[in-house]
Amino acid sequence: MLLETILFWVFATAAVGAALSVVFHPSIIYSALMLIVAFLSIAGVFVLNNADFLAVVQTLVYGVGLTIIILFGIMFTGDKLLSDRSVTKRQLAAYMVVAGMAFALLLPAALHGYRVIPTPAALAAIYQTEGSTALLGTALFNTYALPFELASILLLIAMVGAILISKRSLSGVDETSIKYTPNQSHLTPEAQEALEGTTTSLAASKANHPNAADVEAAANEAAVDEIPFREPVGV
Amino acid sequence: MMTDFLTPQLPHFLILATTLFVIGLVGVTTSRNVIRVLMSLELMLNAVNINMVAFNNYLSPAYGSGSGAQFFMSGQAFAIFILTVSAAEAAVGLAIVIALYRKYKTVDMEQFSVLKG
Numbered sequence: 231m232l233l234e235t236i237l238f239w240v241f242a243t244a245a246v247g248a249a250l251s252v253v254f255h256p257s258i259i260y261s262a263l264m265l266i267v268a269f270l271s272i273a274g275v276f277v278l279n280n281a282d283f284l285a286v287v288q289t290l291v292y293g294v295g296l297t298i299i300i301l302f303g304i305m306f307t308g309d310k311l312l313s314d315r316s317v318t319k320r321q322l323a324a325y326m327v328v329a330g331m332a333f334a335l336l337l338p339a340a341l342h343g344y345r346v347i348p349t350p351a352a353l354a355a356i357y358q359t360e361g362s363t364a365l366l367g368t369a370l371f372n373t374y375a376l377p378f379e380l381a382s383i384l385l386l387i388a389m390v391g392a393i394l395i396s397k398r399s400l401s402g403v404d405e406t407s408i409k410y411t412p413n414q415s416h417l418t419p420e421a422q423e424a425l426e427g428t429t430t431s432l433a434a435s436k437a438n439h440p441n442a443a444d445v446e447a448a449a450n451e452a453a454v455d456e457i458p459f460r461e462p463v464g465v
Numbered sequence: 466m467m468t469d470f471l472t473p474q475l476p477h478f479l480i481l482a483t484t485l486f487v488i489g490l491v492g493v494t495t496s497r498n499v500i501r502v503l504m505s506l507e508l509m510l511n512a513v514n515i516n517m518v519a520f521n522n523y524l525s526p527a528y529g530s531g532s533g534a535q536f537f538m539s540g541q542a543f544a545i546f547i548l549t550v551s552a553a554e555a556a557v558g559l560a561i562v563i564a565l566y567r568k569y570k571t572v573d574m575e576q577f578s579v580l581k582g
Contacts, residue, residue, distance in 0.1 A: 265507070306566065325494060349522075366538045373537070
């Protein structure tokens with residue numbers, strides 16, 4: 231019991247501290263690394279609750295797999311945001327007040343006097359000898375067989391969706407390189423020949439304009455007006 | 466006694482889960498980097514999982530008695546489903562972040578303010 235108490239407080243402190251640095255550390259790489267610490271501490275909390283299979287799955291799926299793809303995302307996009315906070319210190323204080331209110335709202339539910347059912351002796355014996363994995367497997371394949379199959383379909387859909395969303399284009403061709411060529415097959419060969427060379431580019435038509443320099447200046451002036459102006463943001 | 470207060474019981478786990486959930490909530494609402502928002506979201510889902518597992522451990526129902534007793538692992542089964550859904554969410558979320566980065570060359574949340582593609 232003493233060991234359990236010490237482990238709980240170690241895991242709880244590590245989880246909360248790591249979670250705080252995930253949210254508040256200026257460098258997002260350190261945030262991602264602290265996320266691993268938080269996930270592993272939560273796996274320890276699972277072990278304290280006799281959920282050994284879940285603890286291993288948590289370590290493998292979250293502690294390794296998820297953090298790897300998050301680190302890939304960070305490396306892919308680059309750590310360009312120096313000040314990550316989109317709010318001023320004053321607004322952050324307001325958010326803290328709101329978060330404190332949310333905490334105060336949830337706390338009564340946590341402190342509600344739940345009538346704890348003492349673990350039956352037979353169940354305690356199973357926990358002692360073989361753990362809860364076999365029981366969890368029985369529950370998954372009997373009571374929760376349908377949700378289990380639906381979860382596998384969800385994973386398949388998510389996999390296909392992730393590939394489709396992150397792919398550059400569906401056909402494998404860079405769409406920006408495709409040039410538009412009007413269909414002229416319905417015209418007679420003479421008409422096609424007559425049309426040849428009549429379509430000129432915008433740049434060429436600008437250059438051919440008698441007042442080319444004036445047009446250029448007007449275009450530049452118009453472009454300056456259209457550049458969206460953003461207020462500088464950050465702390 | 467002081468040690469009674471320190472010994473982990475159901476409220477300890479629930480308060481830990483609440484704390485992690487609120488920290489994740491602050492991260493989701495105040496972060497500017499999309500990837501940090503995703504990380505905070507994962508923290509919130511994990512906090513819910515702690516709740517599920519703790520309730521399963523302290524309030525687990527048993528059917529029957531003696532050698533024919535059946536024990537239900539509903540909380541842990543739901544924790545597995547939450548884990549599956551959050552893994553799918555993270556994969557699709559990262560794909561969206563990468564698609565957005567290709568288009569806008571940034572991960573700043575404030576730049577993603579238009580619905581039009």
